[in-house]
Amino acid sequence: MYYAVIMAGGSGTRLWPLSRRSRSKQSLKLVGDRTMFQHAVDRLAPLFQPEQIFVVTREDQGALLSAQVPELPAANFIKEPVGRGTAPAIGLAAIHLKRIDPDATMAVLTADHYITDTEQFRKALKAAALMAQDGHLVTLGIKPAYPSTGFGYIQQGPGIRKTNTFQVFRVERFIEKPGVEAARQMLASGNYSWNSGMFVWRAERILMEFQRQMPELYGQLMQVEAALGKPETQTVLAQVWKKVTEQTIDYGVMEHAENVVVIPVDIGWTDVGNWASLAELLPTDQDGNIFVGPYKEIDTHNTLVFGGKRLIATIGIQDVVIVDSEDALLVCAKNREQEVRDIVEKLKANGDSQWL
């Protein structure tokens, strides 16, 4: 059967002051009245039933996320004692699924991205499943909208299949976050996609790649697998996970895997990696402003005011991002959102943990 695995283990610093150590990006209501995690679950229906949706998250976030989507079985939340990167997290999900269904096909999905065209997204997941069932490792590539230096890229090789809606290409290579000139060239060539971090494959197939390319992690996964379904599962997991090396699926598996294909998709995908990308996502008024929460404004332009309960008044402001939270406030020039991280670093360096 086909399963969705939502990766929801991260914590965001680039959306500070809303995202915190204890309040990850996926638990925020950034678009409308649902959290990013709720959106990630919502957009799977009707392709996946609740029983087919699994979540990999951190032990300390599991309860919060589970409460947000009561329709998902609690047992479908796979809780890592500590985050070790995407490779171990995906491996952990794979052994869970293979135990339930030896023939499981799994879509590895994200909770910290937003997708506007959810129908096209589900169509792509369907097309990817067909390729996965043939033994391919499928990546969903995002058609680049601009020469981003914030994403990894996937270079397309020869086309190997074509439907009415999608083309499937062999992956020539994965490229880490490029410089601006390289990014421009890739955008211009038309042969590159952004690496969305969304993958589809058979659980057994990806485990074979772990066995081949990451034998130490594979051995650790087998130790955990032996304990699955027993009372000591989490204890064993905790012991094993202490020794697991942090690694991403891209670097640990994908770059040197065989039969890797990419399906470029156009699904209105947004990273929501910082306040600028959120601003691109939300509807603006005639002055280019976005106001969330109560506000009063005079002569305000191209400004994102992301508030809540408190009133925010702006006068003569343009190209600014204002984000209000209960105990901290951000006022940031619009082309400087990348530096929100530096504020978080300053807080860490200064021991101001109450605002982290």
Added chain:
Amino acid sequence: MYYAVIMAGGSGTRLWPLSRRSRSKQSLKLVGDRTMFQHAVDRLAPLFQPEQIFVVTREDQGALLSAQVPELPAANFIKEPVGRGTAPAIGLAAIHLKRIDPDATMAVLTADHYITDTEQFRKALKAAALMAQDGHLVTLGIKPAYPSTGFGYIQQGPGIRKTNTFQVFRVERFIEKPGVEAARQMLASGNYSWNSGMFVWRAERILMEFQRQMPELYGQLMQVEAALGKPETQTVLAQVWKKVTEQTIDYGVMEHAENVVVIPVDIGWTDVGNWASLAELLPTDQDGNIFVGPYKEIDTHNTLVFGGKRLIATIGIQDVVIVDSEDALLVCAKNREQEVRDIVEKLKANGDSQWL
């Protein structure tokens, strides 16, 4: 004897969101850790003893202000049932003082201005008292620092006395808030002072002017005077004050009074009429910033961040005023502080009374 009368009846909208209907400007801690009203009392020592300091305020603000300066006798708070402008307030103070001391000299002072050179201020009050005891109505004029259109002006006539420190001039005329061109001409001529709203005179002398120029108000004051010291004082005051016409001392008395003199003083006087004038008053860092409360900043210039408990982070911001309060936040371009009033008007028009 010499008495100080602090006028503390106003409420500020130009310092929104800190100043509110229920939280007047004089009750705010804008400079250092004392409220504007506390500063107004502090700077009178050692010229005035606490028993010599009176306060005219509104009934609903009296308790709050009295709690701020427990050293002042509670009986020295003269509470108007409703504000009727400076003329009735001063008249009310005058009848109180004349009853205590028929020979009282009174300095009418403000609580919503800040004075940096308090020693020079007290010297000026001493010099003014000497003139007042000769029967003059003395105004303290502020040497203009720029062509302000926000203050009234006083035109100096012939000099009539000169000490080491001060010159005393006859007042030629009072000028209401001018246009910018007139303001420039007055600044250039050197013969004009800003009208600070600070006056010194004998209580009996100003009451004579009321009798001559505002006979209706004088009659009303006499009704109140007859009740002073009796249990029914406030009841009588409330009845009389209902019928009192609103009037300023400048318009009602000063413009047509006799023996009016001005002493131009240079005492570091600031109106603190809006956030811009507060910014001029507080010390800046090397980038021209003022930070009150916890903050983290990156590349921030010429910006006032007036916070409190919440952390305020700024990135790439310049020439902005950020004022945080418990339930509302202002982000305002630095040359637009005058429009804070318009935000308050919008709130009124919209019935958003929780933020007024």
